[in-house]
Amino acid sequence: MNDNVDCERLLQYIRSVPDLFMLVAENGEILDAQHEPDPDVFDDPRKTIGRNVRDILPAATAEVIMNGIAECLAAGKRIRTEYDLEMPYGIRHYECRCMPVPGKRQTTAVIRDITDINAAFLALAKAERIYRDLIEKAPFPVMIVRKSDGNVRYANRSAIARYGYLTKRVIGSSIAHMYQRPEDRLNLLAKLEQTGFVSNYEIGMVDGDGNPFWSLVSAATVDFEGGPSTMLAINDITRQKNADDLVRKSEEKYRMLTEFNSDVVWVYNITQDRLTYVSPAVQRLRGYTPEEAMSQPFFESLTPASADTMRKMMKEQLAAFQDGGASESVIIEVQQPCKSHALVWVEISSRFRRNENSDIEMVGVSRNIDNRKKAEAEILYLSYNDQLAGLHNRRYFVENYDLLNIAANLPITMVFADVNGLKFTNDVFGHAAGDRLLVSFADILKKTVRKNDILARVGGDEFIVLLTKTDEQRGRAWISELESRLSSVSSNHGLLSVSLGMKTKHEVEEKFDEIYKIAEDMMYRQKAFDRQRFKSDLLYRIKQDLFSAVPQERSHSDAVARLARMIGLTMGMSSIDVEELELAGALHDIGKIGIDLELLKKTEPLTAAERDEIGRHAEIGYRILETVEIFSGVGKAILHHHERIDGKGYPQHLRQNEIPIKSRILAVAEAFDAMTRAHPRSPAKTRAEAIKELKKNAGTQFDVDVVRAFVEDVLEDLVER
Numbered sequence: 035m036n037d038n039v040d041c042e043r044l045l046q047y048i049r050s051v052p053d054l055f056m057l058v059a060e061n062g063e064i065l066d067a068q069h070e071p072d073p074d075v076f077d078d079p080r081k082t083i084g085r086n087v088r089d090i091l092p093a094a095t096a097e098v099i100m101n102g103i104a105e106c107l108a109a110g111k112r113i114r115t116e117y118d119l120e121m122p123y124g125i126r127h128y129e130c131r132c133m134p135v136p137g138k139r140q141t142t143a144v145i146r147d148i149t150d151i152n153a154a155f156l157a158l159a160k161a162e163r164i165y166r167d168l169i170e171k172a173p174f175p176v177m178i179v180r181k182s183d184g185n186v187r188y189a190n191r192s193a194i195a196r197y198g199y200l201t202k203r204v205i206g207s208s209i210a211h212m213y214q215r216p217e218d219r220l221n222l223l224a225k226l227e228q229t230g231f232v233s234n235y236e237i238g239m240v241d242g243d244g245n246p247f248w249s250l251v252s253a254a255t256v257d258f259e260g261g262p263s264t265m266l267a268i269n270d271i272t273r274q275k276n277a278d279d280l281v282r283k284s285e286e287k288y289r290m291l292t293e294f295n296s297d298v299v300w301v302y303n304i305t306q307d308r309l310t311y312v313s314p315a316v317q318r319l320r321g322y323t324p325e326e327a328m329s330q331p332f333f334e335s336l337t338p339a340s341a342d343t344m345r346k347m348m349k350e351q352l353a354a355f356q357d358g359g360a361s362e363s364v365i366i367e368v369q370q371p372c373k374s375h376a377l378v379w380v381e382i383s384s385r386f387r388r389n390e391n392s393d394i395e396m397v398g399v400s401r402n403i404d405n406r407k408k409a410e411a412e413i414l415y416l417s418y419n420d421q422l423a424g425l426h427n428r429r430y431f432v433e434n435y436d437l438l439n440i441a442a443n444l445p446i447t448m449v450f451a452d453v454n455g456l457k458f459t460n461d462v463f464g465h466a467a468g469d470r471l472l473v474s475f476a477d478i479l480k481k482t483v484r485k486n487d488i489l490a491r492v493g494g495d496e497f498i499v500l501l502t503k504t505d506e507q508r509g510r511a512w513i514s515e516l517e518s519r520l521s522s523v524s525s526n527h528g529l530l531s532v533s534l535g536m537k538t539k540h541e542v543e544e545k546f547d548e549i550y551k552i553a554e555d556m557m558y559r560q561k562a563f564d565r566q567r568f569k570s571d572l573l574y575r576i577k578q579d580l581f582s583a584v585p586q587e588r589s590h591s592d593a594v595a596r597l598a599r600m601i602g603l604t605m606g607m608s609s610i611d612v613e614e615l616e617l618a619g620a621l622h623d624i625g626k627i628g629i630d631l632e633l634l635k636k637t638e639p640l641t642a643a644e645r646d647e648i649g650r651h652a653e654i655g656y657r658i659l660e661t662v663e664i665f666s667g668v669g670k671a672i673l674h675h676h677e678r679i680d681g682k683g684y685p686q687h688l689r690q691n692e693i694p695i696k697s698r699i700l701a702v703a704e705a706f707d708a709m710t711r712a713h714p715r716s717p718a719k720t721r722a723e724a725i726k727e728l729k730k731n732a733g734t735q736f737d738v739d740v741v742r743a744f745v746e747d748v749l750e751d752l753v754e755r
Contacts, residue, residue: 059140060104062099064085094117106132116129128149185208185209186205193268212240235251251269309332322372344366356394425497443486445503448537450536452532462658472495475530506538537549580627598700599619605695605743626654673697675701693737706724
């Protein structure tokens with residue numbers, strides 16, 4: 035140490051210090067003093083030299099100084115004392131330091147106001163406690179690691195609770211074992227060395243039980259326990275990471291579903307007015323690639339009518355969405371043009387959302403419903419139209435006739451038409467023949483009505499026509515024209531006959547139901563009048579059709595009728611029964627009109643199925659004749675004329691007397707004429723051969739009495755053919 039002290043420089047230093055500095059003798063005499071002390075404590079140091087501290091200093095200050103001098107000189111070392119002093123502006127806290135002067139009974143005394151210093155230290159201590167408390171109670175783990183050896187020097191409650199690190203275990207242990215990969219720690223420290231602070235660095239770590247977890251680590255360099263350390267704030271993001279992985283996997287799954295789904299998924303950014311996403315399925319739906327589809331203006335991807343529908347829907351839904359309402363899924367059906375210029379029906383399900391940029395988007399799924407719309411159109415058509423006749427049906431008539439009920443259409447004439455004998459035609463000739471009758475009549479009606487008239491099939495055989503601007507006279511003229519057209523129609527296996535009723539409506543107030551009832555009643559009266567005439571005409575028509583198709587049937591029928599009459603007379607039957615028997619003989623094969631003509635003309639041997647088919651003619655003939663009241667008895671005779679005495683005949687396998695006598699007579703007469711007549715499948719037998727055959731089968735196929743009467747009496751008077 036340099037013993038040569040620069041007293042002047044030392045004096046200057048002492049004078050520059052704001053504290054009260056004095057040199058005091060053992061008895062309290064002030065030997066020297068600072069020249070600019072605090073005037074509140076010490077008035078003027080130049081007036082104090084040579085005076086005693088008890089005289090010029092406050093009593094409390096003087097007492098402290100004198101006690102300090104005595105203690106200092108006695109101990110031979112520095113003494114520090116603190117005390118409070120009440121000042122005009124409040125209590126102040128002072129520090130007095132006394133140091134003995136070597137070799138003298140003197141001391142230096144320094145008095146310092148430490149009120150503000152103490153307050154600062156208290157505030158600092160309080161702040162340190164606050165910050166330490168914040169770190170200790172932080173909801174995330176915080177650790178402080180000494181840089182020199184990497185040992186943990188501090189771990190807050192969250193670190194201990196979350197990772198199972200007991201304080202005794204973690205404090206002083208190395209941080210290195212808490213990382214999943216050592217290189218992650220080295221990378222973190224390198225980055226911290228470069229920037230001084232690291233924020234949200236993603237690292238895999240390990241808890242106290244060895245379980246791995248993912249964390250975001252923020253790090254800063256701090257001074258702790260007198261040395262440089264690293265403070266780590268650790269945010270566990272394992273759940274978030276797992277959730278992100280689930281979201282990523284979910285996005286991949288839904289992306290795959292979107293990519294391979296037959297429905298088109300799309301996103302329309304309404305704010306930017308452009309499509310931002312279209313799934314690849316659009317190429318199957320419309321023929322455009324996703325890129326081509328996204329380049330199209332949104333509303334140009336719709337037909338004009340569908341674009342209007344879309345705008346209306348969007349306007350309504352967007353208003354509710356912008357008002358803060360939840361976006362509900364909305365389904366509409368639109369048409370979109372395809373690349374091939376065709377149109378396709380699409381069902382769009384959509385809803386609104388805001389994206390990450392707060393743009394409003396419409397997310398939609400488009401499904402091809404073209405086939406469904408076609409099916410719906412077909413169902414709608416069928417629900418209002420009769421598929422067979424190609425006319426409107428009763429539902430259409432009921433729902434639309436009121437639309438015609440306006441003054442401009444008056445007078446309106448309603449014509450009620452009923453096709454006669456439809457059930458008979460269906461039963462005898464089959465439903466195909468009945469359908470042909472209906473279609474023929476419908477075609478005639480279509481040619482007689484105008485564009486504004488209503489034409490409908492309202493029942494199986496019933497039709498209604500509403501003729502606008504048509505009075506009674508014109509209505510009757512229309513019916514006359516219709517009847518004229520009907521008379522010229524030729525129908526295979528049927529007679530197109532129609533009963534008609536008419537009523538005219540002159541006032542809007544007149545109810546259609548009443549008009550309908552009157553027209554219907556008129557039709558039924560006409561039908562009752564036409565019934566027997568129609569059936570007779572139909573029977574004659576059927577007979578002529580059969581004889582025209584198979585000419586040999588005429589001579590065969592005439593011969594059977596003549597032979598049956600002769601047998602009846604021989605067996606003593608009444609005149610009425612003989613007449614019915616003769617008529618049955620003439621009509622016994624009328625049922626063949628319902629058999630395929632090609633089968634009747636076949637020259638090759640018949641199969642069992644073909645024989646069964648031809649055998650149906652007896653039942654068909656019966657049904658034909660049963661519809662005509664005067665021929666009902668004849669029909670029963672014809673039904674059983676192929677039964678056998680032994681029960682092996684058809685159609686009902688009757689035996690012996692179960693078979694009507696007229697049927698037994700017809701069986702013999704029909705068999706004899708058939709055997710003696712040349713046929714494409716067999717030559718004609720002689721009379722002798724035919725008689726022999728009859729006798730041979732008497733008692734099994736034929737009635738014995740009928741055969742005896744025919745052979746012994748009838749044939750004697752019959753000239754051989």
